[in-house]
Amino acid sequence: MSVIDHSKIRELEHRNFRNDDFWKEIPGWSSVTRGEFADHKWQMKNSIRKVEQVEKILGPKLAKEHYQDILAGQKITPMNIRITPYIFALIDWSDPLNDPLRKQFLPMGSQFIKDHPYYKSDSLSEDEDSPVPMLTHRYPDKALFLPTTICPVYCSYCTRSRIIGGSTESIEKETYGANQKKWDDVFAYLQTKPMIEDIVISGGDAYMLTPKQILYIGQNLLKIPHIRRIRLATKGIAIFPQKILTDDDWFGAVKEIHKLGKAFGKQVVIHTHFSSPREITKWSQMAMDRIFQSGIIVRNQAVLQSGVNNHVDEMVLLTRQVGFMNVQPYYVYLHDMVPGCEHFRTTLREGVELEKAVRGTTAGFNTPTFVCDLPGGGGKRHVASYEYYDEENGISVWKAPHVKPGEFFTYFDPIHKLSPDAQERWKDAATQKAMIDEALKKVK
Known part of the structure; x- marks a missing residue:
């Protein structure tokens, strides 16, 4: 044979x-x-x-x-x-x-390219939607818990660069580590919100929590009756698979929380972050084999980045490869409008066309949804669900009726990818405002 x-x-x-x-x-x-x-x-x-x-x-x-x-x-x-x-x-x-x-x-x-005029350090308004420190509560039944701002790697495209990665020559930050008192305040808030069923534990990165901290957080969340799902968010599997393979104490704590969740009839899963096939090796597969054999579901969230994965062949390969490792492709995000990242950003059109190309190359449940996480806290919307798209000037208008009813949100293509005439228009502040007002009129 x-x-x-x-x-x-x-x-x-x-x-x-x-x-x-x-x-x-x-x-x-x-x-x-x-x-x-x-x-x-x-x-x-x-x-x-x-x-x-x-x-x-x-x-x-x-x-x-x-x-x-x-x-x-x-x-x-x-x-x-x-x-x-x-x-x-x-x-x-x-x-x-x-x-x-x-x-x-x-x-x-x-x-580096000059930041877009409408960039924000907190592009997604996470701080604005934070009822207590370390928690963002935007969706009715879901909350984002940020127990630390430390990561095993610092990604240049990080959406939370305002608090993660330490102070640099260009920015001063207020970072934080583990703080059990503030964690307890988060648990107390969650207990008063019976609508919340889903918690994302991110940061920072869950990889940087100690086994005792994993157990403390997991046990306290699972004991809240109305919480049904916990997601441990980590870039770690993609950039540091050795921890899964040799840090038995850390992985043991994750397995313990997963086991406790099953006993309560609740989900404990991992969300990871492969953005390029170049990150994937036999070490990745071995790490995923260990996780899969433990019965833990892993989903992938990638960020669409120019020169990294915005080519059809790269995105198809990434989608198929993570699927082959038993990682379910979940989201591909348009890049957030945060500082120092303009060179990474793609146009909305690129995102729409890429999803068209990827869809149909593999099973539907193994195909990621391409989304725009709306500036201003509108949440994640499918890339083709905009209300209006002025492609010439790179202005899209969106609604999020169940997140922030009655509000309109705008996302902007990177100016350097627009036509020379459009680039000229963006140089003038009054013209910028007029273009945006005109786009908003189309949907109001």
């Missing part, structure tokens, strides 16, 4: 998982054994946190102009550097300028 070589068949490319000692191509880690690289403690200890480490670890593999570009990026970016060796070693250092992983986690000064 012959064996099919998946690597030779394009349609089966999603079944290929890189399994070589890729980190040994990094001069500073050339002697690191597979056992060392597999250890979550080694990964955390050797995470890249300063530009000087980049130069030291890469040595001659880092071109001088790229090093200077990274230094320039640190003067602009709203996020500090924190990259696991796993991700750092997967970057193509022969062409870092165009590498999708470098773009996401290690900003270069040359990539």
